[in-house]
Amino acid sequence: MRIELRHLRYFVAVADECHFTRAAERLGIGQPPLSQQIQALEREVGTKLFKRLPRGVALTDAGQSLLDDARTILADVARAGDHARRAARGELGRVRIGMINSAPFHPFVPRVIREFGQRYPQIALSLEEKSTPALAAAVLDEQVDVAFVRPPLGDDERLTVQALFDEEVLIALPQGHPLAEYLSLPLDALAAEPFVLFPRPVGAGFYDDIISACQRSGFSPRIVQETSQITSIVNLVAAGLGVSVVPASMQQVHSEGVTYRSIFGDRLKARMCLVHRRDEVDSATISNLLGVIEEVRNRALTG
Template sequence: MKQTDLGESPYSGPILDMKRIRQFMVLAQTLNFRRAAERLHMAQPPLTVSIQKLESDLGVRLFERGGAGGVTLTVAGQAALVEARRLLFHNSQLIATVQATAAGTGGCLRIGFVGSTTHGVLQRIVRQFRADFPAVQLVLKEATSVQIADRVERGELDVGLVRTPLMASAQVRLKPLLTERFVAAVPLGNALTAHAELRMDMLAGEPFVFYTRGDAAGLQAMAMLACQQAGFLPRIAQEATQVQTVLSLVESGLGVALVPSIMQNSPNPGVAYRAIHDIAPAADIGLALLVPEMANPAVPGFQEAALKCFAVG
């Protein structure tokens, strides 16, 4: 059977007027045309006509008429009353949901996040947002910063928590949340763990677990810059995209790595973290909120929650 362009059901019966459904409900409750008309703040004759029109649309009698405007529900009327209650409830729910979504206090918000935000950043923002907007449903999707930027631009995600610098081109806005420096991640047992703090040149002779140039281009560029400004090119033994994967490879003893300082919040048992006192400030990295030009109405609330938790400078 052919459907319309909007994809609705091929049902071709009468379209019920919600105003008439409400009038039917009041008459079913009062069982008297006069009292129902008074409650509805209308004259009795138009109410009588409206109920007759509803019965005509349905093709059944809903009421048996009595004297002095009194009525009783027919069997069909009793069945209609059950469904009318459901219909009015869902109608009010529809209105409330649509209005809340348009206002940014309801609906669904799809959030993309990089894995390193799960070490304290994402949790704090989500807790704050849920406290401020409990009716908004959150859908969380982990991806790389480049992937998140692409999906936000294509409308598959509403907002993103990404690593900066972001090596991507997209019609989006970046709202910086925090700035970090790299720390050294060193496998336990490595001689470097004997030092409380390191210099960059102390890493020059070590094999490195590095970031890939594709999906982790920002971290890769900043880590490479830090090494080059210290006067050496890193000897790359392994590459990975996610920071947590890099740390797993460090824990396996495959090399050292430069990782965001926030990773120290959830230490890996086989990794020691050491501050690097002379790392170049030009190699600073950060986390930012990525927002499309045409944003979901719930995005400003999420941005406000994020800025409550973190503010650069």
């Protein structure tokens, strides 16, 4: 059996109008061709679908049964076409966003996710936290579409890296620490202090910036505790195990027992970047996300 969609559309029109002439006018075709198409459909189905009346037609039992299915099929086809068009516009689908564990604490990242979700509510978002190297690998392996990371990421030509913003870095001290009485401190004030830091493989760029800044200040930090989670660094400082330097957004972690102070002199910056596959710009969904990110970034720069 080979039933074409146009046969079903013609059939539904005749069933709705109960009249071939009126159905032909509605469809914009002649009445004889419409009758021929209905006869072709009846041959395919193998039974009469309409009873001819003096003033029109009425559905047979078989026709009534087919009408329900025909409406469902035509609605499904229309829905499928709509879904395809919306997907082509980037309004349907899925986006997998990766981020380093400090990214959600800066207002920029939650703002991007919120605005994208509001603008494209039919896009399913999944979020994943990993280190910068792991996220770069996940983007290349197509396990993640875009990721918020800290540089550097190497020179892989398959990746596009866009700088988003530079964030101030603060000194984190245990509450009650003697240095907490100062509002701003030079890094060399920490020369004799034990440090809590993240392992270099977690974020080599930011790690090297911290070590280099300390060395320019005349000392190498004495690292006594390492943890890959930035929130754990704050908690270890609160426990009195050492001092640290962290992105200013970590003040959003309301951990009792931590005091934050600005750095005087050699000011450190923590850069946040966006990374995605170079060929992802061909995806309407990713292109829409990149557009939202650019809008939020421009507002932040001009605000």
